[in-house]
Amino acid sequence: MKFIHAGDLHLGNPFGGLSITPSWLKEKLQTATQIAVHRLVDDAIVAAVDFVVLAGDSFNTTTPDARAQLDLINELQRLADAKIQVYIIFGNHDFVNDWQRLPAFPENVTLFPADVTTYHLQTATHETVAISGFSYTQRHISTDQVVKFPVKDTTADWHIGLYHGALGEVGVGDYAPFSLQALQQKHYDYWALGHIHVRETLQERPFIGYSGSIQGLDKTETGFKGYYMVESQDHQLVPTFTPVAPITWVTENIQTNRDLNMVVQQVREQFAFKEEFELISLQIETNQTNVLSAITNQQLLAQFVAAAQPDDMFFIYEVQGKPQQETVALPAVADQYWSSTVADVFNLDELQHLGLKQVTDGEILDYFLNEQTLEELKVAVQTQLKISQIGDQDDVD
Helix, strand or coil: CCCEEEECCCCCCCCCCCCCCCCCCCCHHHHEEEEEEHHHHHHHHHHCCCEEEEECCCEECCCCCCCHHHHHHHHHHHHCCCCCEEEEEEECCCCCCCCCHHCCCCCCEEEECCCEEEEEEEECCCCEEEEEECCCCCCCCCCHHHHCCCCCCCCCCCEEEEEEEEEECCCCCCCCCCCCHHCCCCCCCCCEEECCCEEEEECCCCCEEEECCCCCCCCEEEECCCEEEEEEECCEEEEEEEECCCEEEEEEEEECCCCCCHHHHHHHHHHCCCCEEEEEEEEEEEEHHHHHHHHCCCCHHHHHHHHHHHHHHHHEEEEEEECCCCCCCCCCCCHHHHHHHHHHHHHHHHHHHHHHCCCHHHHHHHHHHHHHHHHHHHHHHHHHHHHHHHHHHHCCC
């Protein structure tokens, strides 16, 4: 028996976190998720899988645009033509508040209702499979859903649970929180989870885990994205990850002592032979004050953007700098004091004292309360302090 476990397609959701987007890059971004789904379907047909399960949030909204709907329906029809069944639950993003307004899905598609329901199928090799799941009909679910699932159907060769939610304390949280123990007590052969956008295994055997999103849509969703190809082996259902995202978010680190006018050339040469397209957060470690200054004032990023070409297999969307510690001799103030001072300033209590508590805009508050924002502010300040130090030493006769 063989099937595909995927989830969190988020069709219709744009890429986020890109301050500058050339027109040629926009075209790549607009089609990335569609290409990822197309690759998944290609693989399903070539491998002749018995069925595909989609663990929620196939769309990014309850009212997806016509293009997103048509893209998914066309791919589902390709599976129908190959006689491959598809089982879909709706998650917190694409929850169903009006079943009559759903698009007309191909006949091979089974949609799970709000109540936990179990469907059965027989594979080409005459194995019987039970699949249990439910769909969201509202954005938030705080009640225990696992308790509504039946225990393993012993009349079936395999029993699979399809669940969109977050691991946590039952009754605490908005996304059908569950405990690992509760899933274990159902004795299923496989739990296909959706909701979080990273692959995460909660239990190896029998497998309980998330396949992650199929295409990273912002810089927090780094690394390869794809689906699980699941096969029966030695009385177990064993998943193998397969990447299909045409665009990957990555962080690249380089060290350089080249002058500013040579850095762009060096980096472009280093990244010239990538096989899949990458959106790169570039971390540069250097002792060149003009390079560090150009990073701080966004000049170097602007140069990378200007040098980017439509046939590149990468795009540098942000640049951060870090002084090379070994080149800074006899600093005016020891490193531990810089670190201590920055840590004293960039914490939530101090920011509240400095005026953050006066801010009423929710988006601004969310930005400053984010741990990654605080860390980025610390790095920027430390870099600027180092630039000043290096500059002071360069002025010494």
